[in-house]
Amino acid sequence: xxxxRSTKLLVDVPxxxxxxxxxxxxxxxxxxxxxxxxxxxxxxxxxxxxTQQQKEQDEHLTVDLKRNAILINGDPVKVSEVKARVKAKxxxxxxxxxxxxxxxxxxxxxxxxWIEVTSQIEDAGGIITLQLEEERTVDVPQ
Amino acid sequence: MKMKRxxxxxxIPxxxxxxxxxxxxxxxxxLAQxxxxxxxxWTPAKADNLKGSGYTRVTVTIDxxxxxxxxxxxxxxxxxxxxxxxxxxxxxAGQRKVxxxxxxxxxxxxxxxxxxxxxxxxxxxxxxxxxxxxx
Numbered sequence: 001x002x003x004x005r006s007t008k009l010l011v012d013v014p015x016x017x018x019x020x021x022x023x024x025x026x027x028x029x030x031x032x033x034x035x036x037x038x039x040x041x042x043x044x045x046x047x048x049x050x051t052q053q054q055k056e057q058d059e060h061l062t063v064d065l066k067r068n069a070i071l072i073n074g075d076p077v078k079v080s081e082v083k084a085r086v087k088a089k090x091x092x093x094x095x096x097x098x099x100x101x102x103x104x105x106x107x108x109x110x111x112x113x114w115i116e117v118t119s120q121i122e123d124a125g126g127i128i129t130l131q132l133e134e135e136r137t138v139d140v141p142q
Numbered sequence: 143m144k145m146k147r148x149x150x151x152x153x154i155p156x157x158x159x160x161x162x163x164x165x166x167x168x169x170x171x172x173l174a175q176x177x178x179x180x181x182x183x184w185t186p187a188k189a190d191n192l193k194g195s196g197y198t199r200v201t202v203t204i205d206x207x208x209x210x211x212x213x214x215x216x217x218x219x220x221x222x223x224x225x226x227x228x229x230x231x232x233x234x235a236g237q238r239k240v241x242x243x244x245x246x247x248x249x250x251x252x253x254x255x256x257x258x259x260x261x262x263x264x265x266x267x268x269x270x271x272x273x274x275x276x277x
Contacts, residue, residue, distance in 0.1 A: 130258065
């Protein structure tokens with residue numbers, strides 16, 4: 001004759017450490033979120049110095065950036081053509097000094113347009129140099 | 143006859159020591175990441191050929207209102223070069239990275255002086271950008 005076992009063992013999942021586990025999970029994801037790697041483009045810019053504008057413009061390629069136009073040595077070009085045009089102008093120039101491209105932007109040029117053009121210049125082998133206009137305050141005697 | 147009361151043996155529970163040490167470690171790791179600029183609102187511009195920016199101690203951010211922040215603290219452009227120089231100290235080339243997080247719509251009037259300040263301080267400029275998705 002078979003006897004049925006009447007007593008069932010009640011086994012609970014140990015819940016004591018649940019709080020600790022939850023807390024550790026929160027902290028883990030918090031750390032992961034705050035150390036998300038950034039992606040970007042590095043840009044090597046020469047240290048700023050004051051130079052004679054005319055001399056610089058005669059020697060180097062100049063890119064004028066306006067809000068709605070791009071001029072390479074005074075010639076208007078489309079955004080998509082910048083890389084090819086700069087590459088053609090820099091062809092045969094191996095010295096870093098010869099590959100300097102002066103970028104002159106008007107105040108209203110947005111960053112996304114600027115980064116697009118400068119990225120293309122760098123991809124074409126150019127070395128970016130910014131030309132900023134110096135602000136001077138002149139006191140007029142009365 | 144006097145019965146001596148048996149002293150109860152009290153031990154500090156040491157089971158959770160590992161958990162406590164681990165939590166403390168993580169707490170200080172988070173504290174060490176003091177460059178919290180998560181409150182600054184900006185949208186990155188998009189570009190191709192991006193690389194991982196790596197670790198740096200200096201991050202300059204220009205937000206959507208064209209305000210300039212250095213490691214999450216707002217400051218004027220005039221103070222930027224000297225403050226970056228202080229952060230970079232005498233770090234050798236290759237360890238002088240300065241991340242620039244500029245809002246995609248901010249204008250040259252704002253971001254060019256910032257780039258100039260980074261250059262003046264001897265920082266190695268890295269633009270933080272999003273990958274351009276081809277249509």
